[in-house]
Amino acid sequence: MVRLEYIKKQYTRTRRVHGNWYLASYQYKFNVKRINQCLEHLRKGELVGLKCRSCNTVSFPPRLICPKCLKMPDEWVHLRDTATVATFSGTYAQEAGDTEPRPYPVVAIRQDGSDTTWLANLPEGYDFFKVYVGMPLKVKWAEDKKGDFSDIEYYEPIEDPSIEMNKKEEAEK
Amino acid sequence: MEKVGIVGYYQVKPETDIQMSRPEMIFYAARGALDYAGLKRDDLTTVISATNDYYDGKTISNCFTVEAGGAYLKDESKVEMDGAHAVNYGLMRCLSGHHKLALVWGASQPSTFYYSCIRVLENDPTFDRPINLLNDYTAAALGMRAYMNKFGVSVEDIAKVGVKNHKNAAKNPLAWNEAQLPDITVEDILNSEMLSNPVTKLMHALPCDGATALVLAPEGLAKKIIDDPVWITGVGLCQETYYLGDRDLSISVSMEKAAQKAYKLAGINDPRKDIDVVELFEHSAYEELVLAEALGLCEKGKGSSLSSEINGEIPINPSGGNIGAFTPCATGITRIIEAVKQIQGEAKGYQVKDANRAIAHGQIGFCAQNNIVFILEGGKR
Numbered sequence: 001m002v003r004l005e006y007i008k009k010q011y012t013r014t015r016r017v018h019g020n021w022y023l024a025s026y027q028y029k030f031n032v033k034r035i036n037q038c039l040e041h042l043r044k045g046e047l048v049g050l051k052c053r054s055c056n057t058v059s060f061p062p063r064l065i066c067p068k069c070l071k072m073p074d075e076w077v078h079l080r081d082t083a084t085v086a087t088f089s090g091t092y093a094q095e096a097g098d099t100e101p102r103p104y105p106v107v108a109i110r111q112d113g114s115d116t117t118w119l120a121n122l123p124e125g126y127d128f129f130k131v132y133v134g135m136p137l138k139v140k141w142a143e144d145k146k147g148d149f150s151d152i153e154y155y156e157p158i159e160d161p162s163i164e165m166n167k168k169e170e171a172e173k
Numbered sequence: 174m175e176k177v178g179i180v181g182y183y184q185v186k187p188e189t190d191i192q193m194s195r196p197e198m199i200f201y202a203a204r205g206a207l208d209y210a211g212l213k214r215d216d217l218t219t220v221i222s223a224t225n226d227y228y229d230g231k232t233i234s235n236c237f238t239v240e241a242g243g244a245y246l247k248d249e250s251k252v253e254m255d256g257a258h259a260v261n262y263g264l265m266r267c268l269s270g271h272h273k274l275a276l277v278w279g280a281s282q283p284s285t286f287y288y289s290c291i292r293v294l295e296n297d298p299t300f301d302r303p304i305n306l307l308n309d310y311t312a313a314a315l316g317m318r319a320y321m322n323k324f325g326v327s328v329e330d331i332a333k334v335g336v337k338n339h340k341n342a343a344k345n346p347l348a349w350n351e352a353q354l355p356d357i358t359v360e361d362i363l364n365s366e367m368l369s370n371p372v373t374k375l376m377h378a379l380p381c382d383g384a385t386a387l388v389l390a391p392e393g394l395a396k397k398i399i400d401d402p403v404w405i406t407g408v409g410l411c412q413e414t415y416y417l418g419d420r421d422l423s424i425s426v427s428m429e430k431a432a433q434k435a436y437k438l439a440g441i442n443d444p445r446k447d448i449d450v451v452e453l454f455e456h457s458a459y460e461e462l463v464l465a466e467a468l469g470l471c472e473k474g475k476g477s478s479l480s481s482e483i484n485g486e487i488p489i490n491p492s493g494g495n496i497g498a499f500t501p502c503a504t505g506i507t508r509i510i511e512a513v514k515q516i517q518g519e520a521k522g523y524q525v526k527d528a529n530r531a532i533a534h535g536q537i538g539f540c541a542q543n544n545i546v547f548i549l550e551g552g553k554r
C-alpha cells in the first residue's frame with residue numbers, strides 16, 4: 001500500500017476502536033468483448049485505438065463510452081508505436097520489504113494518434129528527473145505476449161530531434 | 174433566481190486528531206448553526222448531509238448520523254460529495270417551495286483512516302487502481318506539471334499561493350493549527366517534504382478532522398429569522414470526465430462552465446469588477462491559480478500575477494482556504510461560511526474591506542473534476 005500520510009499522533013482522551021470493512025477484493029464486471037480486438041492486436045505487437053464516429057476522438061487505452069457524444073465508439077484505428085509524455089510526476093512509495101520510500105515515476109503518456117493519455121511505465125529505475133513534457137517514447141514490447149496491456153512492458157525514451165533543432169537555432173542566433 | 178438566505182452557521186475547529194466521536198462533532202456543528210439562527214430543531218423541514226461511506230467506514234453512513242445531525246423524523250438525504258454540493262441540494266429544496274428551512278452539514282475524521290490510500294479506491298479498477306500510485310498527491314503533481322509547462326509558470330510562483338494561504342490561516346482562529354504559519358517563506362514551502370514531485374507538503378492541503386453546518390431559508394422567512402441574511406443569488410455546477418487522460422489539466426473547463434452559469438443567474442458581467450472576495454476549495458496551490466483563471470479573474474496562465482492578498486484587488490482565500498484547513502466533506506460548506514462572514518463583516522482579523530459580493534466554491538474528484546460555484550450577496554449595496 002502507498003503510505004504517503006503524515007504520522008498520526010497518539011490519542012489521549014477518545015478511544016479509537018478498530019473496525020474492519022473488507023475491501024481487499026471485490027468483484028466487478030468488465031466487458032472484455034468490447035476491447036478484445038485491442039487485446040488481440042497487443043498479442044501481435046500492434047496498437048489500436050477506439051475512435052468515436054461522431055467526434056473523431058481516438059482513445060488509447062480504448063474508452064468504452066465517448067463522454068462528449070454519449071455514444072459507444074466502435075471504429076478501431078491503428079496507432080504508431082511512438083508516444084510522448086503529456087505530464088508527469090515522481091512520487092515516493094514504500095513496498096513491503098523496503099526500509100524507506102523509493103521514488104517512482106508517474107507518467108501520463110499520449111500514444112501518437114490518440115487524443116487521450118494513460119499512466120504507463122518507463123524502464124525500471126529510470127530517473128524521473130530526466131523526464132520532461134513532450135519527451136518522445138517508443139513502446140518496448142514484452143517477450144512473451146499474453147494479449148493484455150502488460151504486453152507493453154514499458155515505454156523507452158528515444159532520441160528527441162527537437163533538442164538538436166533547438167540547439168542549432170540557438171547557435172544560429 | 175429567487176433568493177435563498179443563509180441564516181445560521183457553525184464551524185467546529187478543525188484538528189489533526191479531534192478528541193470527539195463523529196456524532197459529537199456533527200452535533201456541535203448542527204446545534205451551533207441552529208443556535209446562531211435562534212431556531213429549534215422542530216423548525217427544520219429538511220436535513221442534507223455530506224459524508225463519504227469510505228471515510229466513515231460504513232455503508233449508507235448517514236443512517237448512523239440521524240440523531241447527531243438533527244434529522245430525527247425529518248425529511249433527510251445525503252450527498253456523497255463535497256459539502257458545497259449538499260448546500261446546492263438544500264438550496265433546490267428551498268426553491269421547490271416544499272421546504273422552509275434546510276440544515277446542511279458535512280463532516281469527516283481523516284485521523285481514523287489513511288486519506289491518500291482511501292483515494293486510491295476512488296480509481297478506475299481496470300487501468301488506474303493496479304498502478305496503486307494515483308492519489309490526491311500524484312494527481313495534483315500531474316496537474317501542476319501540466320500547468321507549469323503550458324504557461325511557463327515557475328514553482329516559486331506556485332509556492333507563493335501556499336505562503337499566502339498559510340499566512341491568512343494564521344489570522345483565522347478557525348483554521349487548522351498546523352496550517353497557521355505566519356512567518357512562512359517560499360523557501361520553507363519548497364524545502365518541505367516532497368509528496369509527489371513537484372508538489373511539496375506545504376503547497377498541498379492536508380486532511381484534518383472537522384465538521385461544519387449552515388441553515389438555509391427562503392427569502393421571506395430568512396428576513397424574519399435574522400437582520401442581515403447573506404443571499405445565494407447564483408449557482409452553477411459542472412462535471413468533467415473521470416479519466417485525467419481525457420482532460421487538459423492546465424485549465425479547468427468545468428470550473429469555467431460552472432462559473433458562467435452562476436454569473437448568469439446572479440447578473441454578473443465582469444467578475445473582476447463585480448466580485449469583492451473569493452473563497453476557493455483548492456487541493457493544491459497550483460489549483461487555486463487554475464480555478465481563479467477559470468473564474469475569469471485573469472487571463473489563463475496569469476493567475477500568479479493576481480493581487481489576491483487580503484488587502485489586494487481581488488482577495489482569494491482570506492480565511493486560508495483549503496490549505497488553511499482541509500476537512501473532507503465539510504470544506505465546501507466552510508468556504509461558503511467564510512464568504513458569508515466576509516460579507517457580514519464578521520471575519521475579524523482577516524476581513525476584506527467593504528465586501529458585499531463573494532464567490533464560494535466547492536469541488537470533488539481528482540484535479541477538481543467536479544466544480545460548484547456559488548455567488549453570495551449581502552444587502553449593503
Ligand SMILES: [Zn+2]
Nearest residue numbers: 052055066069
Ligand atoms: Zn464522440
